[in-house]
Amino acid sequence: MDHRHPHPAHLRQAGRQLAHPGRASRPRAWLVALAALLLWLCPALQGAQAQSWPGTVEAVRGDWHDTAPPATGWEAARTPDDWTRRWPGHDGVVWYRLRWDIEGAPQTQGLYIPFVMQAAVITVNGVELQRDDHLVEPLSRSWNRPRFVLLPAPVLHTGRNELLIRVSGYHLYQPALGPVTIGPPGPQHAAWRDAWLTRQSLNWLSLGICATLGAFFIALWLMRRRETAYGWYGAQQAARFVFTANFVATSPWPFTHSDTWAAVVSIAYVLFHGCNAMFVLRFMGQRWPRREAVLWLLIGLLCAATLLAPHEQLRTMRNVMAWASSALLLAIAGVFVTLAWWRGGTLPQRLLSLTALASAAAMVNDLLVFTRIVDSNFYLAPYTDALSTVGIALTLAWTFVTNTRRIESFADELQHSVAAARADLAASLAHQHALALLHARLGERVNLAHDLHDGLGSMLIGHINTLERRHQPVQPTEVLDMLRGMRDDLRLIIDTAAAQQYGELMLADLLAPLRHRCSRLFELHGIDVHWQVAHIDRLHLSTTQSLDVLRILQEALTNVLKHSQATRVDVALVREDSHLVLSVRDNGIGLSDPSTRGSPGATGLHSMQARAQRLKAELRIHSSGRATEVRLRMPWPEPAASTDAGA
Structure with a gap:
């Protein structure tokens, strides 16, 4: 409101939303503080009683x-x-x-x-x-x-x-x-100094408190939007700042007329009480949607009527705003006390509800002064603000201590939990490490079995077929060559294993001995072998990839030797576009459903498919009554050289 309107005295809830259940300062301390404040106010109240003019x-x-x-x-x-x-x-x-x-x-x-x-x-x-x-x-x-x-x-x-x-x-x-009093300068100046303290200094202090608490709690609300009580308290302090400025302002700036200033201050006053009501409800964990909607509808209507009221009706509207705001303050103080004392409120909430009662009592006095029922110009609201500030400070201090203790307790529990979790994690990691070692060993054994099957096994099968088809005694030199071939294949397995550990070999380096052995073996069986090798002399593949390509080639040639009855086989290992293509084509009788479990070549074909998957390649086997082609197509690794190598 304006000049003689009751000052808002509700700096009582600023820290309530931070309060937690627990013990706090005893009510006796609050009563002592209230009594001390009233005793301090007595000189100011007495100073307000002026002596009569001597003339x-x-x-x-x-x-x-x-x-x-x-x-x-x-x-x-x-x-x-x-x-x-x-x-x-x-x-x-x-x-x-x-x-x-x-x-x-x-x-x-x-x-x-x-x-x-x-x-x-x-x-x-x-x-x-x-x-x-x-x-x-x-x-x-x-x-x-x-x-x-x-x-x-x-x-x-x-x-x-x-x-x-x-x-x-x-x-x-x-x-x-x-x-008006006149007399010796000393006593008159002392009276003026006391009055300045109560009428100006305390209100400037109140403005500082409003700005600080408002900014603090609005910042908290912006960081924690769920805590709507913070936002309502920040809005309450913003409205209170505007209203409190009425007590220290020396002009209606930024407005050009006293009527505009009076209307704005009246609106800030009723908004202060509306935000205070919302804060108390949220602080106590209450939501009354319909009643809150009605409250803000009435506040909106009062504010609009105040802004639109002509000069002659402004005083009536100010009185209506004063009575409505006072009624709202008394009602919310009653709700606060009821919720705090009879609905299971915490001790800090109960103690702060007493400051709400003190503010309500001060409001009654100030309303009587404003409406001239009491002939005075002295308001109690600035002094109950001090009591509310003390209450908030005590609540915040107690909350800080309580939260600090909880954090310390939580930190101790967390340390124990982390230690236990570390022990469990160490045991779990040790178990997982043991399983990983076991799986690695099993994987190595499976890979070794596949290598022995595709390499040494293929060589054995080829030599067995050779010996079965011979109708004349085998010369010792031929047996020796067979054994040397198997030795070379075994050496290939050993070399690739060493390369996996110590470095990589070129695909061309690994292909050469395999090509030599297979060519000699096919010659013994009367099968013509034609090789086409291009662009792989500088091809960089990992050792595992190179071995997989060679084993697929070796298994395909073994199948030709065992099942095709072919007289010619064409082998190509070349680059097509951005792919490496391996092709083995024979002119034999073809394969009849070779993928059937238990059929000849089924194990080898499964091994070829597994190796193709590891290479992320496409493996196709096309068989007809006259020919069979095994075709592997894998992405060309980067970087790759483009040097030709022919055979």
């Missing part, structure tokens, strides 16, 4: 731009004075003429006025001693700023003296002249 007081109405009081129309008055009781509806200027007598030689005096609503000029015996910056719109706002004026001895006269105070104001905002 006469008169008042007369004037216009906004008058520079001197009218000569007639003066009426007897008193201080403090609210001119709307004498001249209802008057907007403009009222001149106050205060006269008093000085006996003997005049001494320097001090003049103390707790408040002037709104702007004023102070003149003593025709000498201007103090003037506000703006006596018309945008009107200076001095309603909550105590004044101390030093009256030098040369300005005063022995006998009759005259103090003239020009006051500018609107009847909507309770224009008034506060109690």
Whole structure:
């Protein structure tokens, strides 16, 4: 609201959402703090009671731009004075003429006025001693700023003296002249200093608290959107900042008229109470969707009506806003106490609910002052703010200690859990390592079995077929050649195993001895072998890949030797586009369903398929009554050379 509206006193919930179940400061400490605060306030409350003016007081109405009081129309008055009781509806200027007598030689005096609503000029015996910056719109706002004026001895006269105070104001905002006291400068300045502390310094402190807490909790809400209580409390403090600025602002800036300022402050005041209600509900874990919707609908209607109200109706709207906000505060304080004390609230929540009751009591007093039921200009809200701040500080401190203890306990439990997990992981890794070694050994044995079958086994089968077909005795030199061939094949297995461990061999290097042995074997059986080898002399394959290619070739040639009854076989190992192609084609009788389990060549064909899969290659076997072709097509590895090698 504006000048004499109750100040919001709800800095009580800032840390509640951080509170956790547990023990906190005993209620006795809170009661002691409240009693100490009230004892501290007693001097300020007593200072608000002014002594009566030692002379006469008169008042007369004037216009906004008058520079001197009218000569007639003066009426007897008193201080403090609210001119709307004498001249209802008057907007403009009222001149106050205060006269008093000085006996003997005049001494320097001090003049103390707790408040002037709104702007004023102070003149003593025709000498201007103090003037506000703006006596018309945008009107200076001095309603909550105590004044101390030093009256030098040369300005005063022995006998009759005259103090003239020009006051500018609107009847909507309770224009008034506060109690005026005059006396020795020391006591008057002390009274002014105490009043400045309570009316200005505490409100500036409250503004700092609003800005700090608002920014802090909005930042928390932005980081944790689920904690909506943080967001509501930050919004509450933002609205409270705007309203509290009313107590220290000296002009309606950034607006150009006092009516706009009054409307904005009234809206901030009711928004403060709305956000406070939402915060309390969220802090207590409550959601009342329908009631909340009705609440914000009413708040929206009140705000719109305040903005659209004409000048004559603004005071009525301000009173409605004040009563509605006070009713909402009392209701939410009751809900807070009920939820905290009778619905299983935590101890910090219960203690902070007591500050809500203190704020509600202060609001009742301030509302009575605002509506003139109590003739005063002193509000209690700034002092209950201090109590709420203490409560929040204690709650945050207790929450910090509690959370720290929980974190320490959690850290200890986590250390034990991590140690146990490490032990379990070490055991699991050791078991997995043993299984991996076992699988590796089994894999090596399977690979060795395939190599022996495809290599040495093929050689044995070829030699057995040779011996079975011979009708004459085998010469020792032939048997020796057979044994040397098997030795060479066994050496190939050993060489490839060594290459896997110590380095790689070119495919061409591995192909040469196999080509030599197979050619001699096929010649013994009367089968013509034609080789076409190109672009592989610089081909880089891993040892395993090279061995897989050679074993597929060897198995295909063994099948020709065992089953085809062919007289010619064509072998090609060349590069086609971006692929390496291996082709073995014979002119024999073909294969009849060789993939059937138990059929001749089934084991070898399965081995060929497994090796092709490892090579990520495509293996096709095409068989007809006149010919059979085994064709392997695998991606060409990079980098690859393109040097030709023919046979």
